[in-house]
Amino acid sequence: MLHRLLTVLFVLLLGHAAQAGPIRIKDLVEFDGVRGNDLVGYGLVVGLNGTGDGLRNAPFTEEIMSNILERLGVNVAGEQFRPRNVAAVIVTASLPPFARAGGQIDTTVSAIGDASSLLGGTLIMTPLNAADGQIYAVAQGTIIAGGASIEGDAAQVVQGVPTAGVIPSGARVEREVDFDFANLETIRLALRTPDFTTAGRIEQALNRNFGRGVARMLDAGTVALDIASTRQPSPAHALARVENILVEPERRARVVVDQRSGTIVMGEDVRISRVAVSQGNLTLRIQEEPLVIQPNPFSDGEPIVVPRTEAAIEEEPGIGLAEVPDGTSLSEVIAGLNALGVAPRDMIDILKSIKAAGALHAEFVVR
Template sequence: MFAAVIMLMLGTSCGFAAPVRIKDLVEFDGVRGNDLVGYGLVVGLNGTGDGIRNTPYTEDIMSNLLERLGVNVTGEQFRPKNVAAVFVTAELPPFSRAGSHIDVTVSAIGDAKSLLGGTLIMTPLTAADGQIYAVSQGAVIAGGASANADGASVVQGVPTSGTIPAGARIERELDFDFSSLRTLRLALRTPDFTTAGRIEQAVNHEFGKNVARMLDAGTVEIDVGATRARSPAHAIGQLENISIEPQQRARVVVDQRSGTIVMGDDVRISRVAVSQGNLTLRIREEPLVVQPNPFAAGQTIVVPRSSASIEEESGPGLAEIAEGTSLSEVIAGLNALGVSPRDMIDILKSIKAAGALHAEFVVR
């Protein structure tokens, strides 16, 4: 059974995009997060932890932790089933201050069956520079459930991964003096010369002077001093809510696994004729068993008997799509052929190969 085809008209009927705030189109230079990662232990599991024989590093870190707490386990043999080694990941937001909290994600790295009901022991989180910026600890909220029996088992979701809301406390702040910036760079998430030019014009109109300058398709530079704002933060607060009409390339996105097709309103097709039909190959095996007479000294043998045939459906014939056809007309024309979503994807590929589809074709 094929999935439904989704075709979205991105934009209004007149061909212009809806106004979008600058803050939704760009990233501000210096305003960015940083990834954090740590390695720790989740304890208190109900027998669903790591198998120590398969994950000896879990025993090593458990021994080191107990020794730091004053418990001597040298030479002792212990095989806990309620402990799991995990990676802890988080993102340090921009302008985070010491003492504030952030969410963390906890993921098992051994053969633990589930982290449900576990508690993460104090885990330092480091950034790419090797410095510790946060410390995480708390009860893990697992994202699924599992149950096992002698003859069957069931798993729903992903019980080996979970989150801890506000589970990490920031201990170190990023050394970045944002107020000292004399220029700001706006990095477009989707580089486009037309969009960058419109941002430049809109910002200059808002401030009444030339404070913005387009450097390339993905960068617009702002002169903070020319804005007469008290600080770069005040300048960003004033310009980030300015609305413009962004431009984007015509694009057709196809997901072959689900049979989903998404096309923008600016997709155009040159004059082309399309025909679609189905070719079916059938092979039938009907082996015949031949037995000898009751008093004969022969053997029972199997005689192969096969038949093969090819059937081709006539289809609706050729359908012409006129030059300069819009998205709505393309949809009506393809639907008139009565094709399935999978066949429609093949038709779009063929139209693109013929040079009649004037859009970027993205296959996922």
């Protein structure tokens, strides 16, 4: 009864979502050139409470620690040290578009050795490089780890992932990405979900809003915007007006199922052709009940174990043979399957079989 109620509620929510109305262009597209850049660096975390790398198992930690100390004027050549309060880490960050020198961005720190926790550690100055090999930011600061670890003599309890953490505003931008945005003559709008109908609606909405032909659909995923035709002072002014124009996107019929959790998500455009459905379950039961025969008293015999196996096959009553009429909508399909008492996991198998029969007219995604 509970899963029926949840499914019906979900269908009602889908119905309200379908009537939500148009969506802003800024939520449907990416503006060509207005993008972030991934950064990565290799650094050292210090100040750990005995939870760092074992230098015998992670020699790269000793190497980077020696390099840092030598840059600070400490000669450690030929010295052997085995501290447990340092850990080698990979530092990642994303440089947002139009980031300026001196700005700060968040960073993520992850251990790459055998450190058990980064709690309480401090990241030493770490250069962050982009794909072109240039340094665009430098990270440093105290790590906020997302877990906890408690270890005793005979047991250990770990909650979350203490070997990874973040440093809010932990990197400072040192180099800007060269991008002459102010002198662009044309900007392409890249749809996050390519669709010819949606791209055509974006083109029509832009031309209607500006009162002239300022946009042209190039393909299912691209709409070109002529900046000069918008008669705006700059490309920034043009995009500020464009991104808030409302467009109703076209959605593809799609069914998404998660077999691990038994979750089913279907769009309102899903349709099913006329098909008959029958479903039932077989249960095999095998039980071992060995019989032990003891020898007579005061005899030299040995106990004998006689194997005894009891096997049975049980067939649970199925839903019978049910007919699904042609052109059935999502709400009708769910209501029919619920009326037949189909569990969510059985419903996944039924939908897969209907798709295999060619009667489910939607993209079927299994996760």
